[in-house]
Amino acid sequence: QPQLKESGGGSVQAGESLTLSCKHPEWSPRRCNVEWTRQRVGRRREWLLTLKTDGTVSYGDNVEVRVAASINDGEQTAYLHLNNLQPGDNALYSCESWIPGEWCGIRSQGTQVTVSS
DSSP, X not given: OOBOEEEOOEEEEXXXXXXXXXXXXXXXXXXXXXXXXXXXXXXXXXXXXXEOTTSOEEEOTTOOSEEEEEXXXXXXXXXXXXXXXXXGGOEEEEEEEEETTEEEEBOOSOEEEEEEO
């Protein structure tokens, strides 16, 4: 399975937005579900959302971050749009991709988002 490359993280001020990317040249996000998670320090990995192949989105329980997901299949890239970021959103964000019974792409090192108040 290809190891997806996350990018786009950085340091922002509270209230700002970021768009994270998830990419691999041999991956077709259109053909697989795309799942975004995050890991905050001292906490278990949290599921944020899954963008399914039919275009619907499922969100994790208690997701506080303001999120949206999209893909650009021609660029082999999926995006996570984070809006109105707050310090509680400081985390390492990762993506994975799958269809039932099969991985289409696995997460790599993630991309760090740091929000200052």
